[in-house]
Structures are given as C-alpha cells and as structure tokens.
Amino acid sequence: MTETIMQQTRRSIVGFVLGLAAVLAPAAMAAGGGALQASNTSLSDQGSLQNGAKLFFNYCSGCHSLKLMRYSRIAEDLGLTEEQVMQNLNFSTAKFGEQVPPSMNPKDGDAWFGKAAPDLSLVARAKAGGPDWIYTYLKSFYLDPSRPLGWNNTTFPNASMPNPLWELQGIQTAVFKPGVDGGDPAFERFELHQPGTLSPAEFDTVARDISNFLRYAAEPAALQRHAIGVWVILFLAFFTFLAWLLKQEYWKDVH
Ligand code: HEC
Structure with missing residues (x-):
C-alpha cells in the first residue's frame, strides 16, 4: 500500500505532537505536585x-x-x-x-x-x-x-x-x-x-x-506591550480603511 506524502507528513506531525505531550505532561505534573488551577x-x-x-x-x-x-x-x-x-x-x-x-x-x-x-x-x-x-x-x-x-x-x-x-x-x-x-x-x-x-x-x-x-x-514591560498592541491594531485598521478609500478613488472611472 502506498501512502501519499501528505498522509505521511500528517502522520509524523501527529506522532510528534503526541510524543511531545507524553514527555511534557509528567514533567508538568511533577513540577506542580498535582493539577494547577486556572x-x-x-x-x-x-x-x-x-x-x-x-x-x-x-x-x-x-x-x-x-x-x-x-x-x-x-x-x-x-x-x-x-x-x-x-x-x-x-x-x-x-x-x-x-x-x-x-x-x-x-x-x-x-x-x-x-x-x-x-x-x-x-x-x-x-x-x-x-x-x-x-x-x-x-x-x-x-x-x-x-x-x-x-x-x-x-x-x-x-x-x-x-x-x-x-x-x-x-x-x-x-x-x-x-x-x-x-x-x-x-x-x-x-x-x-x-x-x-x-x-x-x-x-x-x-x-x-x-x-x-x-x-x-x-x-512589567508586558503592560506597555498590551497598551501599544491596541494602538498598532487601531492604526492597521485605520490604514486599511485609507487604502480602501484610495482604491475606490483610483478605480472609480475604470468601470
Ligand atoms: C512569614 C514569612 C512569609 C510570608 C508572610 C510570605 N512568605 Fe512566601 N515564602 C516564605 C519562605 C520562608 C519561603 C521559602 C519556602 C521554601 O523554600 O521552603 C517562601 C516561598 C514562597 C514562594 C515560592 C518561591 C520559590 O522561588 O520557590 C512563593 C511564590 C511565595 N512564597 C509567595 C508568597 C506570597 C504571594 C505571599 C503573600 C500572600 C507570601 N509568600 C508571604 C516566607 C513567607
């Protein structure tokens, strides 16, 4: 039976993730001495x-x-x-x-x-x-x-x-x-x-x-990152809007 490369890749990714979980889970348990609460x-x-x-x-x-x-x-x-x-x-x-x-x-x-x-x-x-x-x-x-x-x-x-x-x-x-x-x-x-x-x-x-x-x-820098992150998103949203307006302007006579 031949496997496609896709199937093989998928299998090895799943194997890798499962293997990683098997290695990490006991380590996390040992470190916490039991389950941690959120x-x-x-x-x-x-x-x-x-x-x-x-x-x-x-x-x-x-x-x-x-x-x-x-x-x-x-x-x-x-x-x-x-x-x-x-x-x-x-x-x-x-x-x-x-x-x-x-x-x-x-x-x-x-x-x-x-x-x-x-x-x-x-x-x-x-x-x-x-x-x-x-x-x-x-x-x-x-x-x-x-x-x-x-x-x-x-x-x-x-x-x-x-x-x-x-x-x-x-x-x-x-x-x-x-x-x-x-x-x-x-x-x-x-x-x-x-x-x-x-x-x-x-x-x-x-x-x-x-x-x-x-x-x-x-x-402490994470606080600033959060604050800056919000401005970055707002800026990107605004910029996208500007780009869209510009596109409307350029193409308005074409059709
Ligand atoms: C009466 C003194 C005292 C008070 C008050 C105190 N601690 Fe501790 N704390 C200790 C000692 C001593 C250790 C070291 C424990 C050990 O290694 O056996 C410790 C260890 C810790 C650790 C683990 C640190 C590490 O590196 O493993 C944390 C986290 C911690 N304390 C948080 C707190 C918090 C939060 C408070 C306040 C709600 C608090 N402590 C109040 C004496 C205190």
Missing part, C-alpha cells in the same frame, strides 16, 4: 492589579522583596499616585524611587523559617504554570502538625512558608487516600476546618489578584 489573571485588569499590589504589600512584603521593582514604577504602571503608594503600599523605609525590600531582616527569616524568603520579582516566570502555580499554591495550604510551623502545602510539599492568608481563607485540612500497593497516600481534597473572614469565592479573587500582581511584576 488563575484567570489579566494584565489589562487594572483594578485586579491594584488590589493584588495592596494584598502583596500587606500580606507578603514582610518577608519577600521585589528587588527588580521600584515603588515609582508600580505607581506609574498601576495608575497610582506617589502618595497612595507611599502611604498604602510602602511599609519599609525605602524611598519612592527605590526597589521593594522585605520589611523584615532576611536573617530573621533564616532563623524563623529555616530558610530565607526568596525574592519574588521573577517567580511568576520561574515556575512552570506561572501565575497559575502561585494561585494554586496560595489555595493549597493545610494544617499539618508534623511540620515545624504546623502548615504544609500540596503544590509545594514541605514548604517552609506558613499560610500568610489564613485569616482570610480560613484553615483547611487535607484528606488523603491510602496509597496503592503501599505507595504514598494520594491527595484527595481539602476540607474547610475553620472558616475565614472571606467566602471561598472571595478568597479565589484574593489569590487571583496577588497572582496577577506577581505576573505583572515579573514582566
């Missing part, structure tokens, strides 16, 4: 970015720095005034034009958590899944008395970070199914052990906005 972040949602910044500075910047980010840049990009940023977001002694330090001395972090809290400037690009990883991570803390601080996390097992948002989210416990053939127990679901001040849906928004802010922080 964060639905959007860089064009300025309200979400502003809320994410507020939450980041209130709940994360005590331990984490953003060394590649200056307060002045955040103000400019997120449509905030210098006063708003300095009063509501800057809890350190840094000036408006300076980078975001952790409010706490990193050495204390070492002593308290066994590990310094890493800089988060690029974390949304460093993690497979990006903002989805951060989103799922923030939602995956659970009580685990065997851990030094009493917290564990299914997305980042044995992380030395305590749940910074527990008052908002409430306290979760995790239910595991016994492992098959003596293997490790498999995570099944979370149960809300003690409700927080927010409903689960409201907490999802909190996790989304923080993930969105860190996505922006990892690549």
Whole structure:
C-alpha cells in the first residue's frame, strides 16, 4: 500500500505532537505536585492589579522583596499616585524611587523559617504554570502538625512558608487516600476546618489578584506591550480603511 506524502507528513506531525505531550505532561505534573488551577489573571485588569499590589504589600512584603521593582514604577504602571503608594503600599523605609525590600531582616527569616524568603520579582516566570502555580499554591495550604510551623502545602510539599492568608481563607485540612500497593497516600481534597473572614469565592479573587500582581511584576514591560498592541491594531485598521478609500478613488472611472 502506498501512502501519499501528505498522509505521511500528517502522520509524523501527529506522532510528534503526541510524543511531545507524553514527555511534557509528567514533567508538568511533577513540577506542580498535582493539577494547577486556572488563575484567570489579566494584565489589562487594572483594578485586579491594584488590589493584588495592596494584598502583596500587606500580606507578603514582610518577608519577600521585589528587588527588580521600584515603588515609582508600580505607581506609574498601576495608575497610582506617589502618595497612595507611599502611604498604602510602602511599609519599609525605602524611598519612592527605590526597589521593594522585605520589611523584615532576611536573617530573621533564616532563623524563623529555616530558610530565607526568596525574592519574588521573577517567580511568576520561574515556575512552570506561572501565575497559575502561585494561585494554586496560595489555595493549597493545610494544617499539618508534623511540620515545624504546623502548615504544609500540596503544590509545594514541605514548604517552609506558613499560610500568610489564613485569616482570610480560613484553615483547611487535607484528606488523603491510602496509597496503592503501599505507595504514598494520594491527595484527595481539602476540607474547610475553620472558616475565614472571606467566602471561598472571595478568597479565589484574593489569590487571583496577588497572582496577577506577581505576573505583572515579573514582566512589567508586558503592560506597555498590551497598551501599544491596541494602538498598532487601531492604526492597521485605520490604514486599511485609507487604502480602501484610495482604491475606490483610483478605480472609480475604470468601470
Ligand atoms: C512569614 C514569612 C512569609 C510570608 C508572610 C510570605 N512568605 Fe512566601 N515564602 C516564605 C519562605 C520562608 C519561603 C521559602 C519556602 C521554601 O523554600 O521552603 C517562601 C516561598 C514562597 C514562594 C515560592 C518561591 C520559590 O522561588 O520557590 C512563593 C511564590 C511565595 N512564597 C509567595 C508568597 C506570597 C504571594 C505571599 C503573600 C500572600 C507570601 N509568600 C508571604 C516566607 C513567607
């Protein structure tokens, strides 16, 4: 039986894609320690970015720095005034034009958590899944008395970070199914052990906005690209219209 070149090509493309998926899927699973949830972040949602910044500075910047980010840049990009940023977001002694330090001395972090809290400037690009990883991570803390601080996390097992948002989210416990053939127990679901001040849906928004802010922080230029992109499209549309008018003009006497 002879195959056409088209059929052969199609077969090899399908084979390649399937092969790639087979290689990448387990890697993605291993990196996330389970399925990641969609964060639905959007860089064009300025309200979400502003809320994410507020939450980041209130709940994360005590331990984490953003060394590649200056307060002045955040103000400019997120449509905030210098006063708003300095009063509501800057809890350190840094000036408006300076980078975001952790409010706490990193050495204390070492002593308290066994590990310094890493800089988060690029974390949304460093993690497979990006903002989805951060989103799922923030939602995956659970009580685990065997851990030094009493917290564990299914997305980042044995992380030395305590749940910074527990008052908002409430306290979760995790239910595991016994492992098959003596293997490790498999995570099944979370149960809300003690409700927080927010409903689960409201907490999802909190996790989304923080993930969105860190996505922006990892690549601030993407905001400008989005903004410029809109003008490029408008320009092209306008130019196409002009070209069409011109064509009408040239051809009007021909027919
Ligand atoms: C009490 C200090 C503390 C607070 C507050 C805190 N973290 Fe952490 N965070 C840590 C430590 C310590 C680690 C390192 C964990 C490890 O490697 O075991 C960490 C790790 C992380 C990581 C993984 C970084 C990497 O490179 O693997 C992310 C993402 C993160 N934190 C996000 C946040 C966010 C978002 C907030 C605020 C909602 C927050 N953290 C609040 C201490 C903190």
